[in-house]
Amino acid sequence: MNKYKLKAPILTAGAIFMAFLMVNVTSNAARMDMVDVSNNNGYMSTAEYVSMRNEFGVKAVTVKISEGGTYKDPYAASNIANVQAAGLYINGYHFARYATKAQAIAEADFAGQTAKAAGLPVGAVLATDVEAEEQNNQSKATNDANNKAFMQEIEKFGYRTDIYTSGSWANNKMTVKSKTGWIAAYPYVVSGKNWYSNNHAWQWSPTAKFRISYGGFDVSQLNDNYYTAGQKSTVKPTNKGAVKVNNKKANKHAYKKSASSKWIKETKTYTLNTAVKLHTSTSTSSNTITILPAGTTVKTDQAIIQGGYRWVRQPRFNGYGYLATGPASNTLEYVKSGATHTYYTVKSGDSWWTIAQRNGLSMTTLASQNGKSIYTTIYPGQRLVVR
Structure with missing residues (x-):
């Protein structure tokens, strides 16, 4: 997450000088317990989620629900339905744009209503994704008050709450207490070390690859059962050998894939x-x-x-x-919609060529900056980054 995301390219001392720990790779690989998806991943089929479960050991999926006070992720409903059909735990997140308490409450009402309409079940987590310029410009006390207001309002819809943010922002730009929080930090070398073992989850890569799915995905290791509805997971991979091999492969190449990005x-x-x-x-x-x-x-x-x-x-x-x-968590190809970009909404009859020509881009550039290829099918209502 485009948790980034982090994903928004904000020039702060904390972000610019975030330390990347050099650690030795051990036999204990960070796990791909949870994947988060958004409109940037396009339509995701039940078969893709089944593959994630059986071959990679994924237990839960957290889908983007909304952003700010007006944007509804067009793939939220299909993602929720297909994740449930695959037998995985389902959660959601809202990309926060609030800067005041009143805005936080309004966004929570919008997110809660949108989540209900998309079919997010009561009892799921609906996290606030706090990493945007609006929060960067506020004091820690203001962000804390706004986050609290958002989460209290979300609970009225029957959802559980949490805060997603970057490691450089946690307890710097806002308070993330122990035994709460979903923290993103992408180390130079992934190892068995769990950087955020006192939080619910640690997102350790934005570029994980899955066998039958195109592009890179945000993956997280879960430290407790908060994102699996407080239950012991009943998700059982059918190929435990593949899970072990695939997790080690993801750990080995997580940073390399991010580092090999093109201009x-x-x-x-x-x-x-x-x-x-x-x-x-x-x-x-x-x-x-x-x-x-x-x-x-x-x-x-x-x-x-x-x-x-x-x-x-x-x-x-x-x-x-x-x-x-x-840090490299401000991804390029797979940037979340929280970043400062210009978007185009695909209309009936559009193609990669027509959209690229309209915006002065090559088809390859347009596709790559959206984490796709020119052979990927696009659908009416889908949002594409064009600037």
Whole structure:
């Protein structure tokens, strides 16, 4: 999560200088207990979820329900139905845009109503995904008050609640108490070490691959039964040998897949919230061209995941400068809709070619920045990132 997401490229000291621990790979692989999906993953069939369960040991799926006060994920209902048909536990999340208590309550009412309409069962978790610029601009106390208001309102719909955020934001931008929380942190090397064993769940990769599903997925290890309805899981993989092999493979390649991203077009203007080093290349050990002070406006043309960080490129009069917008959790190809992007809603008769031509892109670029290929079927109502 596009929990990112994290997914939103916000230039904060906490995000830019988040430490990536170097640990040795052990025989104990981080587990793929839970997967979260959104509109960016497109339509997901029951067969895909059965494959996740049987071959990878997935127990639960958390689907995007809504965002802000108006956006409803068009795939929420089908995801919920197909996850349940596959015999997996089902939960949901709402991408938060609130900055005040009143907005938090309004978004909770919208999320709760949308979840009910999509078929999310009573008793499931409906988490608040807190990682956007709106929360970055608030104090910790304000975020805490807003999160509390949101979760109290959600409980009125019969759902349980939780907070999803990045490791760099937890107990920095907001309070995430022990025995609560779903924390995203993508280590340089995944190992048997559980970074967030005191929280409900640890999301350890945004790029996991499943055999019959296209693209990368956010995967999490569950530390208790909170996301499986407080019950002992009855989900039994049919191929335990495959589960063991696939989990180890996911651990081994989780960071490598993220790090091997290609440059993508990203024409944006950033205003720095803190002083940032402008480097000669996409490496924190490369030479520093200059230190850009807080308040500096930076125009960029491309972005890439490299060396554990998300980098953007700044055209300069004599070449380029490179600066980190945060950890590699700010993904590119599989970015969640919480990031600052321009979207296009697919209409009947549209194709990759017509949409790409309309937005000045190649079909390949359009497809890749949405985590898909030009051979992936698109559907009316689907939202695609075009900028």
